Amino acid sequence: MNLWQKIGKLLLTALCCGVLFTTACSGNPEKQDLIALGKAFKSLGYENKDQEFKQKMQTVKNEDEMKAVIQEFLPIFEKTPQEIRQLNMKSEEGKKLQKDIADGFDKLVSVIRKMLTIDPNDADAVFQLNKEAMDGQMQLQQAQQRLFTLAGKHGLKLDK
Numbered sequence: 001m002n003l004w005q006k007i008g009k010l011l012l013t014a015l016c017c018g019v020l021f022t023t024a025c026s027g028n029p030e031k032q033d034l035i036a037l038g039k040a041f042k043s044l045g046y047e048n049k050d051q052e053f054k055q056k057m058q059t060v061k062n063e064d065e066m067k068a069v070i071q072e073f074l075p076i077f078e079k080t081p082q083e084i085r086q087l088n089m090k091s092e093e094g095k096k097l098q099k100d101i102a103d104g105f106d107k108l109v110s111v112i113r114k115m116l117t118i119d120p121n122d123a124d125a126v127f128q129l130n131k132e133a134m135d136g137q138m139q140l141q142q143a144q145q146r147l148f149t150l151a152g153k154h155g156l157k158l159d160k
Helices: 003-017 029-044 049-059 063-085 092-117 123-153
Strands: 020-022 157-159
Touching: 029 063, 029 092, 029 123, 049 063, 063 092, 092 123
Parallel strands: none
Antiparallel strands: 020 157
16 A cells, blocks of 8 residues: 555545534533534534545546545645634543544644655655554544444434
């Protein structure tokens, strides 16, 4: 898997983190935090973006086309950390998720920016960028798993 494919996989992980939760709001702080996260991702435009991204990535024929698709989706990722950090989380778990998700998206944006300017012949830089991409992907996947677990605990339905 080349660097571009890894970046594409990282972006797909990020888009899948934008899962939406639907249910009536209750007095439970964790549940309110999850609903707030879902609403934030929806307002950022994540709804159905994972499918759109997958479809576009399947049609790319070369590195330039892949860069164009990634650049198309970059603005949504750039504003995500700030929007997530602005949420007023009520529970400790909500605050932890908020931090992990925002930090993961910060890593994602950093990797994408570097990727767009990296010299593909600089083996050390490519290695370092691969490591950063894997770290960011791992962080987002762990946050996503905690999000799903917490949603299940509170009976929230995933709206995909």
